[in-house]
Amino acid sequence: MVKFLLLALAFVLAHAQAELEGKWVTTAIAADNIDTIEEEGPMRIYVRELTCSEACSKMGVTFYVNANGQCSETKVIGYRQEDGKYRTQFEGDNRFEPVYATPENIVFTNKNVDRTGRTTNLIFVVGKGQPLTPEQYEKLEEFSKEQGIPTENIQEVMPTGKQSE
Numbered sequence: 729m730v731k732f733l734l735l736a737l738a739f740v741l742a743h744a745q746a747e748l749e750g751k752w753v754t755t756a757i758a759a760d761n762i763d764t765i766e767e768e769g770p771m772r773i774y775v776r777e778l779t780c781s782e783a784c785s786k787m788g789v790t791f792y793v794n795a796n797g798q799c800s801e802t803k804v805i806g807y808r809q810e811d812g813k814y815r816t817q818f819e820g821d822n823r824f825e826p827v828y829a830t831p832e833n834i835v836f837t838n839k840n841v842d843r844t845g846r847t848t849n850l851i852f853v854v855g856k857g858q859p860l861t862p863e864q865y866e867k868l869e870e871f872s873k874e875q876g877i878p879t880e881n882i883q884e885v886m887p888t889g890k891q892s893e
Contacts (some may be wrong), residue, residue, distance in 0.1 A: 753854060754775045755885060757771075760848060767794070788805050810850055819844035831856075859884060
């Protein structure tokens with residue numbers, strides 16, 4: 729029985745890894761502190777790729793940020809914690825997790841505590857380059873409310889010329 733459970737766990741982790749890995753682009757962002765995701769805000773990230781290693785205990789996130797008129801590529805590695813969330817350092821301490829995944833979209837929650845101690849709750853939606861459908865946007869609004877993020881703080885992110893990189 730134990731071998732069966734371990735095999736099932738390995739299958740689930742492999743499936744999750746396959747579903748998360750690959751080229752993705754930021755489709756929408758929401759935050760309770762809206763200034764963090766405005767143009768050139770510190771948490772307005774433009775995701776381009778997700779990688780998993782070591783049975784997805786490490787998740788790599790490659791993204792672009794635009795600060796002071798400069799667009800730069802950044803990569804962080806999140807390390808899975810005992811509670812299943814990933815932890816990394818970027819503009820402070822971040823604890824993030826994928827909460828919903830389909831072949832078209834992945835929804836992440838993230839809690840950022842910046843260097844001043846300010847906490848921001850965020851939602852990132854990454855996809856394959858298509859805008860959210862009206863139904864998906866409605867689900868995002870509902871989820872945003874559940875997370876304590878005002879729906880007016882949802883921002884759809886337009887694709888940039890860097891998509892193919």
